[in-house]
Amino acid sequence: MVLQLKKEYTERKRRSQNLAFWLFRLMSMLVVGILFVILGFIIIKGFSVISWGFLTKMPTEGMTSGGIFPAIIGTLCLIVGSMIFSFPVGVLSGIYINEYLRNGYTVRFIRMMTNNLAGIPSIVFGLFGMSLFVNTMGFGDSLLAGSLTLGLLTLPVVIRTTEEALLAVDDSFRQGSYALGASKLYTVRKVVLPIAYPNIITGLILSIGRVSGETAPILFTVAAYFLPKLPTSIFDQAMALPYHLYVLATSGTDITKSRPMAYGTALVLVLLVLVLNLAANALRRYFSKRVKMN
Amino acid sequence: MTKIETKDVNLFYGEYQALKNISLSMEENSVTALIGPSGCGKSTYLRLFNRMNDLIEHVKITGEVLIDNEDIYRKGINVDELRIKAGMVFQKPNPFPKSIFENVAYGLRVNGYNDKSMIEETVVKSLKQAALWDEVSDKLNKSAFELSGGQQQRLCIARALANSPSIVLMDEPASALDPLSTAKIEELIHELKKNYTIIIVTHNMQQASRVSDRTAFFYLGELIEYDLTVNIFTSPKKTQTENYVTGRFG
Numbered sequence: 001m002v003l004q005l006k007k008e009y010t011e012r013k014r015r016s017q018n019l020a021f022w023l024f025r026l027m028s029m030l031v032v033g034i035l036f037v038i039l040g041f042i043i044i045k046g047f048s049v050i051s052w053g054f055l056t057k058m059p060t061e062g063m064t065s066g067g068i069f070p071a072i073i074g075t076l077c078l079i080v081g082s083m084i085f086s087f088p089v090g091v092l093s094g095i096y097i098n099e100y101l102r103n104g105y106t107v108r109f110i111r112m113m114t115n116n117l118a119g120i121p122s123i124v125f126g127l128f129g130m131s132l133f134v135n136t137m138g139f140g141d142s143l144l145a146g147s148l149t150l151g152l153l154t155l156p157v158v159i160r161t162t163e164e165a166l167l168a169v170d171d172s173f174r175q176g177s178y179a180l181g182a183s184k185l186y187t188v189r190k191v192v193l194p195i196a197y198p199n200i201i202t203g204l205i206l207s208i209g210r211v212s213g214e215t216a217p218i219l220f221t222v223a224a225y226f227l228p229k230l231p232t233s234i235f236d237q238a239m240a241l242p243y244h245l246y247v248l249a250t251s252g253t254d255i256t257k258s259r260p261m262a263y264g265t266a267l268v269l270v271l272l273v274l275v276l277n278l279a280a281n282a283l284r285r286y287f288s289k290r291v292k293m294n
Numbered sequence: 295m296t297k298i299e300t301k302d303v304n305l306f307y308g309e310y311q312a313l314k315n316i317s318l319s320m321e322e323n324s325v326t327a328l329i330g331p332s333g334c335g336k337s338t339y340l341r342l343f344n345r346m347n348d349l350i351e352h353v354k355i356t357g358e359v360l361i362d363n364e365d366i367y368r369k370g371i372n373v374d375e376l377r378i379k380a381g382m383v384f385q386k387p388n389p390f391p392k393s394i395f396e397n398v399a400y401g402l403r404v405n406g407y408n409d410k411s412m413i414e415e416t417v418v419k420s421l422k423q424a425a426l427w428d429e430v431s432d433k434l435n436k437s438a439f440e441l442s443g444g445q446q447q448r449l450c451i452a453r454a455l456a457n458s459p460s461i462v463l464m465d466e467p468a469s470a471l472d473p474l475s476t477a478k479i480e481e482l483i484h485e486l487k488k489n490y491t492i493i494i495v496t497h498n499m500q501q502a503s504r505v506s507d508r509t510a511f512f513y514l515g516e517l518i519e520y521d522l523t524v525n526i527f528t529s530p531k532k533t534q535t536e537n538y539v540t541g542r543f544g
Contacts (some may be wrong), residue, residue, distance in 0.1 A: 103351065172388040176450070179344060179382040180401040180457060181374040190400075191390050 004257045016067075042270060046263035054264055058228040066267050073230055074238035075212055075272065078222070081147025081234070082211050086154045087204065094162025099188050120154035126230040130220035144234040146222025153217050154207035161203020192267050198288040205280035214247040215242040241269045295365075297322040297491045298343065298461065303357035305338060305347065306423050312338045314515045316357075320508070325483060325492045327506035327523065329499065330538070334512040336495045343493065345373050346378040361461070368520045378405065380455030380461040386470050387446035389438035389453070394430050397449055401457040416456050424452035424480050444475025451482065462486065464494040468501065480505050499539055503527045511535045 057067030093110075101107045129149030140147040169192050177187040214224075222242035231238040247254075250260035296321040305313035313335045320326045328336035341440050342349045342359050345366065366376055378401070389397050398417040407413060417434075426448040429440070435506040438449055447467060454462060464483075468476040483492060483505045496502050502509055502523065509526040511518045511534075519526065519535045531534045 025517065079311040130438075151505055172384060172386055173390060175346065175349070176384060176388040176390065176453075177400070177404075178349065180404055180453065181377040181383075182400075186404055190403075195391055293354065 021130060039270070042263060042266050045260070046265075049260045049264035050267060055249045055268070056263065059226065060228070068239075068241070068244060068261070068268065070227060070230055071239040071265065072268065072272070072281045073240045074223075074240040075242075075269075077143050077238060078146055078150055078218065078240055079208055079211050079276075081143055082150035082154060083204075083208070085148055085151030086158050086207065089151075090155050090158025091162045091200065095132040095188060095193075096165065097159070098166040099184065099192065100233035114159050117152075118160070121216075122153055122214055123219075124186055125141075125149055126217040126220050128152075129217060134221055140235065141222055141224075141237045142235045143222055143231055143238050146218045146238070146240075147234075149217045149221045150211050150214060153214065154211055157207045157210065160292050161206070162196075164190060165199035165203065168199060169195045198284045201280060201284045201287060207286075208276050208280065212269065212273055212276070213242055215246055218243055239267060241272070245269065248270075270277045295322045296320070297324075297361065298493070299358075299360040299363075300339075301358040301360070303355065303359060305335075305340075305342070305356075306352075306354040307350065308352045313342075313514050317511060318517060318518045318520045320491060320493065321348055322491050323487060323489065324508065325487050325494060325506040327509045328495045328512060329497075329502050329509060330518075332340065332497075333514075333516040334458065336510075336512045337465055339512065340493055340495050343463055344377045344382055346382070348373065362465035375406075375517055378392065378457045379459055380463055381459035382463045383447070383450050383454055383465065383467045387443055387450055389441070389446050389449050392438060393435045394438050394441070394449060395434040398452050398456050398538065400453060406456070406482070408462065417452075420452040420456040421449075423486070424448045424454050425485070426452055435510040444471050444478060447471060447475065447479060448482065451479075455486075459490065461491045461493070464492065466495050466497060468496060476501070497543035499527075499541070511538060513538070 014113055054067045055072065056069050058068030058069055097107055097110055101110075126149060129145060129152070133139045133145035133148050134141060137145075139148075173191050174187055177191045178184075180192070211293065218240055222238055223240050224237040225247055227237060227239050245265045248258045248265060296319045299318070301317050303313055303316045304311065315341060316335075328339060330336050338347065342355070343361065343366070347353050347355070356369060359377065361376075365371075390400060392400070395417055398420050399413050402413050402416060415441060418427065421430060426445060428443060430436075430449075433440075437445065441449060447470075451462075451467075468479045471479065480501065483494065486492060494502075494505065506523045508521065509523045510520040511526065511530075511532075513534055519532050521531070525531075526535060527539055530539060536542075
């Protein structure tokens with residue numbers, strides 16, 4: 001017997017199919033739409049204040065004119081500083097977890113802890129950084145204290161990404177290396193890591209983006225309200241873009257006058273993250289090409 | 295001369311016993327085929343000889359595994375050294391993401407050799423031995439991933455040979471390859487037999503009968519029958535063996 005298609009049912013199936021399709025499409029367009037609205041808003045409001053002077057000058061007249069140069073430099077310093085701390089610690093412990101421990105209670109425990117670490121609100125990190133780095137260790141409000149705090153914040157992301165990147169490396173590569181008499185360390189260095197690099201780098205991109213945008217962790221540890229000079233050592237305070245934005249928008253000397261400056265700052269912050277992402281992506285492509293060759 | 299011998303070897307993965315009292319010995323410069331249905335323990339048995347089973351957790355081994363009359367599981371044995379003596383070729387070609395040259399040179403570099411002319415010499419010799427030289431001599435610096443599957447597998451053989459092993463362990467080396475590449479690998483095994491002791495795990499009955507001198511039939515972790523390949527395929531003593539080689543199960 002040939003199965004008869006029920007016309008009504010087919011019709012209904014087609015309609016619900018269409019409905020679902022449109023719903024999904026609408027939602028994804030909404031996402032893109034929101035992004036464009038935000039970006040457009042910032043660009044329209046902020047573009048007029050962006051100039052060479054805005055990027056390279058100190059803020060003047062109670063931050064209602066001049067530029068945001070020290071905040072840009074401050075944020076760049078914090079990115080580099082937190083990277084110096086979190087990348088080696090995170091990547092090395094990721095390697096340890098995935099290549100040396102593999103399974104068992106210790107791994108599960110460490111994983112649970114890193115997940116918990118990732119769930120801690122960033123303001124709590126700020127408070128912790130203030131208590132440990134600023135007060136107890138006596139670094140004071142400084143780039144060092146801020147970088148360490150931001151580094152702590154991104155640690156879980158770095159560990160997680162490293163782990164996942166290593167997990168994605170097919171075990172047959174490791175076995176092939178061991179079978180030739182290679183040690184674990186040699187195998188990790190010469191075979192596993194080169195394959196995992198591109199994915200590790202992608203994860204690091206994410207953490208850089210996060211570092212440049214966080215306000216809470218730097219609030220008590222490094223950020224200066226107004227400091228029209230560049231930091232000269234790691235024990236100096238510094239301005240930073242997100243905190244500067246907050247100051248301009250809420251507590252400047254003249255909020256209406258500094259409003260355009262706030263939008264300009266927001267635009268610079270967004271562009272900075274964008275440029276970093278693009279650069280990191282280029283790096284990632286470069287690495288994945290090199291991996292095949294070496 | 296006996297090259298490899300196992301005496302009453304038992305292997306457990308936790309509670310599960312994967313090998314049961316396996317005793318057999320293999321001659322130098324011969325090819326031994328290990329056959330049997332999936333899960334019969336033949337790959338596990340193969341991995342005894344370069345101690346790759348060590349990489350799995352909760353493995354317990356009893357009995358003796360002798361290579362050149364030396365127990366390779368006694369305390370104080372250098373596993374890296376053992377793995378140089380017993381090279382391995384895997385089921386799926388697994389060249390490293392490096393150039394063809396560097397793939398073959400890997401084993402030498404692992405072991406601290408960095409004399410350039412010596413490495414070059416060995417790489418060329420190994421590629422020739424693996425019957426790959428003519429196809430890759432003009433692109434040694436290209437990525438190994440650009441080679442076909444069959445070429446990659448011969449590269450992996452060359453990589454193992456570069457360490458000048460005396461034993462080559464092959465774990466279904468042709469199962470992922472097309473018939474033509476398979477024929478090439480089999481031809482190569484014939485050639486290598488002159489200088490190496492070869493153990494090959496295979497699912498392919500014809501392959502076992504074509505390449506091996508002796509065949510061991512495993513079933514559920516037990517060695518059912520071990521004899522000259524001719525005998526296994528023409529006049530097996532056990533009915534289980536007969537059923538398997540004639541394709542009645544497995």
